[in-house]
Amino acid sequence: MTDVFVNNKFSGTINDPKEFVERIISERRMGKLPISANVTYFEDLNEVHVETCSGRAIRPLIVVKDGKSTLTDKYIEQLEKNEITWSDLLKQGVIEYLDTLEEESTLVAFREEDLTAEHTHLEIAPITIFGLATSLVPFGNFNHGVRLNQGSKNQKQAIGFYVSNFFTRLDMDVNLLHYPQRPIAETIMHSTLEFNKHPTGQNVVVAIMSYQGYNMEDAIVINKGSIDRGLARSTYYRPVISEELRYSGGLIDEIGIPDKEVKGYRSEHDYRYLEEDGIIFPEAKVTEGDVIIGKTSPPRFLSSMDEYNLTTSSRRESSMVLKHGEIGVVDFVVVTENSEGNKLIQVRLRDNRIPEIGDKFTSRHGQKGVISYVVPEQDVPFTADGIKPDIIFSPHGIPSRMTVSHLIELIGGKVGALSGRYIDGTIFDSEKEEDLRQELLKLGFRENGTEVLYNGITGEQYPVQIFIGDMYYLKLKHMVANKIHSRARGPIQLLTRQPTEGRAKEGGLRLGEMEKDTFVAHGASLLLKERFDSDKTIVPVCENCGIIAVYDGRKERSFCPICGDEVEISNVEVSYAFKLMLDEFKSLLVYPKLVLEGKY
Amino acid sequence: MKLFKEFEDKLPENILEEVKANLPDKCSESRTRKILEAVYKEYKSSVADPGENVGLVGAESIGEPGTQMTLNTFHFAGVSEMNVTTGLPRLIEILDARKTIKTEITEIFLKKPYNEGKDIKEIAESLKETLFRSFLKEISINIASLQMTIELDEQKIKNAKLTPIKITKILEKSVKSFKFQLEKDKPIINVKSSSKDIALNEIYKLKESIKDIFVTGIKGIKQVLPVKRGSEFMIVTAGTNLKEILKLDFIDTCRTTSNNLYEIEKLFGIEAVRQAIMNEVMKVLDAQGIDIDMRHIMLVSDTMCMSGRLLGINRYGIVKEKPSVLARASFETPIKHIINASLRGEVDSLNSVIENVMLNQPIPVGTGLPGLVTKVK
Known part of the structure; x- marks a missing residue:
């Protein structure tokens, strides 16, 4: 007697579990049961589990009968002629989906040649053990698994041609690569995904060598000539959105050039690009502080009197303004309405991004790096044929990471570029490295991919041969233009008088608790004090009661609110945060009495 | 010379x-x-300069390598070694001076003939705490006569070098309200109440409580493991009771010790704890392959023992002892410290680092330490 569980609920017993399981499987293959139903027999527990619920990971495999794949040439022929489809194969039991449990009772062959009589299933293609992004890494089976993973992660951040109707779309934070190219070294997944319709990178000439130490620590050196010819240029699109909101009491925002009486009016200069409707005109070149959409809002708190006195002067400014560090060109303006029927303005800004020092690039093998130097074209090393690399990649990135696929792609790309064809780098089924080398030899190059290079500055021949070839390089969406930030002085927070935080608010960089400890450990007492001086204040303190006194600016003297002005009051320099803490103590009815003492 | x-x-x-x-x-x-x-x-x-912030440097020198320690060590299934807390959890345990530690261990060194392996198994077994439950075969209760009969396991009693009579006497000693009678030639004890009217649930209660009666061995020793370290045999136990263990005559009292700091403080005094902290910390660090200068650990150990009692490095320990209100408040539970300080009218004389950082004054270490000898007035 064997217990049968359906979706982990006991539902009965049977006598012959093996026959039972076989019947379920054969009925599923005949199409009488849903394809996602799976069954497993646990011999040690003497239980049969049938699973039909959602949420299980299932994967397709080719059914094998008597050591032979049921996907015969006949089916393949029909598939090629488009006479049958995937679902026909499922219906005929040629392909079935297994879940993790049923997989335990099978023996899956990796390739058709490996099939023996014991095998029950055959992998559709070896590449199916990888995910979509990972199978886009050419020659990936030569790599360490970690690098493969990182390579696919990097590919997701690449700038490319994400949709072809981008011109009419208003997406947040979009990057578009100019002149995207189809990779020379491809995998089968590239054609399956129609990658050439939305490519993400460009084929560049890469030399693996050091360049005056500029490419240490994963940095890459890029040829200025290539950039000037348009390599890795991209456009950055960002929308600015504003809508007329309705408030209680029938009040509403108003989009338009704000009246000069409005609270918080900026300078006329800031509104200069606005047309009569309060919206900026296309092709206006804007920088930080410029108003994109002019808007005024009703006052925040309405007293009963104000309702009869809704003049412009009581309204406040609420325009959309470009924040600190942002620049661009107005590309496109949409005037529409939102779901509540209120006026909605969307303005798309565009910014042309030319590669610069600090922009991030990667190959498809987890070899990411930032530009550290843009070499003037005349200084770039060149081969005997006059080929100059677009990118110079550091050789130190290779040995410890063991990204062999990076090197093979370089040779493959070179062969592909020279012979004018695409190289198949499908994982586990790629073109043989040896064949690529032989082809390179036939094309009149050294079979190992190296060439003699000449120093671009002195014209001298380098004493070693340099590994040089073509690779597919991706520009990643992390660009310095979005991140660069510095501050010497600037805005402070209202409450604590300490500097604001964050790039958008032109903030400072926090010297935190642990960083403070390093100053203390060095005994740099006065330097520490100076570093924390950003919120220092001078407060008058009553020496009688020890409470912070008040400075009367008109009389130019201080007095104590408790003891009057007949007491001695001294000025003390403390951090504003401390003064604030004393105030908070007082609000808690704790009396913080300061006892003053001579400094020396 | x-x-x-x-x-x-x-x-x-x-x-x-x-x-x-x-x-x-x-x-x-x-x-x-x-x-x-x-x-x-x-x-x-190598002498520290005046004004050198040795405490902070020590904290950084222990804290930074501490981030590299593996959080938990693996258990070795099937290996006859005891599982000891090591790594970061143990380090925290030591420095916090926890009263109850996760794995208490005693390392018992033996005197001459025994440390060469003589009767090592028997000695080890005799140390182990044995409760009455391990001699039981069956307990049955007669509801009608309100009697309980206990059947003993003779083989186990023999192994522990005891007799059923001895066990009955132990039971009599620990349970006063019941009478225990051993049957002749049979390892069966009949239990009867000494008073006449008795509720049934009292017998049931006894049935459970009787299992936990201590019979033989040393209280607190949960597990024993004879091991050979180098050429010497010794016993490692899980659970400690140093006070009782040190009374035994076959033990090398000079080297036998436990990893429970409070036990060491109670038995040997504060100086022993100071050394024990250093030993225990070094044990953890050595196991992780981390090299920290001994002087940093000595400083930590000294700080923990400075008051004459063992104090942990937390808000109940050394931080509580700080004289400055602001320094205590800046560590943990600020409201508690400020309210208490206001109730007592405490004065903060701003003598250490953190208060002066809060007030934006030069801190009295390093270059901030020297001042004028003459008062300016």
Whole structure:
């Protein structure tokens, strides 16, 4: 007697579990049961589990009968002629989906040649053990698994041609690569995904060598000539959105050039690009502080009197303004309405991004790096044929990471570029490295991919041969233009008088608790004090009661609110945060009495 | 040797001893002087400068490598070793001076014939805490006559070198309200209440409580493991009861110790704890392959023992002892400290680092330490 569980609920017993399981499987293959139903027999527990619920990971495999794949040439022929489809194969039991449990009772062959009589299933293609992004890494089976993973992660951040109707779309934070190219070294997944319709990178000439130490620590050196010819240029699109909101009491925002009486009016200069409707005109070149959409809002708190006195002067400014560090060109303006029927303005800004020092690039093998130097074209090393690399990649990135696929792609790309064809780098089924080398030899190059290079500055021949070839390089969406930030002085927070935080608010960089400890450990007492001086204040303190006194600016003297002005009051320099803490103590009815003492 | 006298005031005794021991056999006087002078120079350079923030440097020197420690060590299934807390959890346990630690361990060193392996298994077994439940075969209750019969496991009693009579006596001693009677030639004990009217649930209660009656061994020793370390046999136990263990005559009392700091404090005093903290911390760090200068750990150990009691490095321990209100408030539970300070009218004289950072005043360490000798008025 064997217990049968359906979706982990006991539902009965049977006598012959093996026959039972076989019947379920054969009925599923005949199409009488849903394809996602799976069954497993646990011999040690003497239980049969049938699973039909959602949420299980299932994967397709080719059914094998008597050591032979049921996907015969006949089916393949029909598939090629488009006479049958995937679902026909499922219906005929040629392909079935297994879940993790049923997989335990099978023996899956990796390739058709490996099939023996014991095998029950055959992998559709070896590449199916990888995910979509990972199978886009050419020659990936030569790599360490970690690098493969990182390579696919990097590919997701690449700038490319994400949709072809981008011109009419208003997406947040979009990057578009100019002149995207189809990779020379491809995998089968590239054609399956129609990658050439939305490519993400460009084929560049890469030399693996050091360049005056500029490419240490994963940095890459890029040829200025290539950039000037348009390599890795991209456009950055960002929308600015504003809508007329309705408030209680029938009040509403108003989009338009704000009246000069409005609270918080900026300078006329800031509104200069606005047309009569309060919206900026296309092709206006804007920088930080410029108003994109002019808007005024009703006052925040309405007293009963104000309702009869809704003049412009009581309204406040609420325009959309470009924040600190942002620049661009107005590309496109949409005037529409939102779901509540209120006026909605969307303005798309565009910014042309030319590669610069600090922009991030990667190959498809987890070899990411930032530009550290843009070499003037005349200084770039060149081969005997006059080929100059677009990118110079550091050789130190290779040995410890063991990204062999990076090197093979370089040779493959070179062969592909020279012979004018695409190289198949499908994982586990790629073109043989040896064949690529032989082809390179036939094309009149050294079979190992190296060439003699000449120093671009002195014209001298380098004493070693340099590994040089073509690779597919991706520009990643992390660009310095979005991140660069510095501050010497600037805005402070209202409450604590300490500097604001964050790039958008032109903030400072926090010297935190642990960083403070390093100053203390060095005994740099006065330097520490100076570093924390950003919120220092001078407060008058009553020496009688020890409470912070008040400075009367008109009389130019201080007095104590408790003891009057007949007491001695001294000025003390403390951090504003401390003064604030004393105030908070007082609000808690704790009396913080300061006892003053001579400094020396 | 005259030379050594000369350096007696300059160098500590143990360093002089070390130099003496490591001196080459035939060493001329001038060379010895050179060596001693080099040692003196090295010694001077390792002394902390006035105003040097040794505590913070120590904290950073322990804290930074601490981030590299593996959080939990793996358990080795099937290996006959005891599972000991190591790594970061153990380090935190030591420095916090936890009252109850995760795995208490006693390392028992043995006297002469036993440390060569004599009767090691028997000795180890005799230390193990044994409860009445391990001699039980069956307990049955007669509801009608309100009687309980206990059947004992004779083989186990024999192994523990006991007799059913002895066990009955132990039971009689620990349970006063019931009478225990051993049947003749049978390992069966009949239990009857001494008073006549008794509720049934009392017998049921007894049935459970009787299982936990301590019979033999040493209380608190949950597990014993005889091991061979080097050429010597010793016993490692899980659970500690040093006080009882040290009474045994076959034990090397000089080296036997446990990893429970509070037990050491109670038995041996604060100086022993100071050393024990250093030993235990070093044990953890060595196991992780982390090299920290001993002096940092000595400082931590000294700080924990400075008050004469063992204090942890947390808000109940050394932080509580800080004189400054603001320093305590800046660590943890600020409201508690400020309210209490206001109730007592505490005065903060701003003598240490953190208060002065809060007030944006120069901190009294390093370059901020020197001041004028003369008062300006």
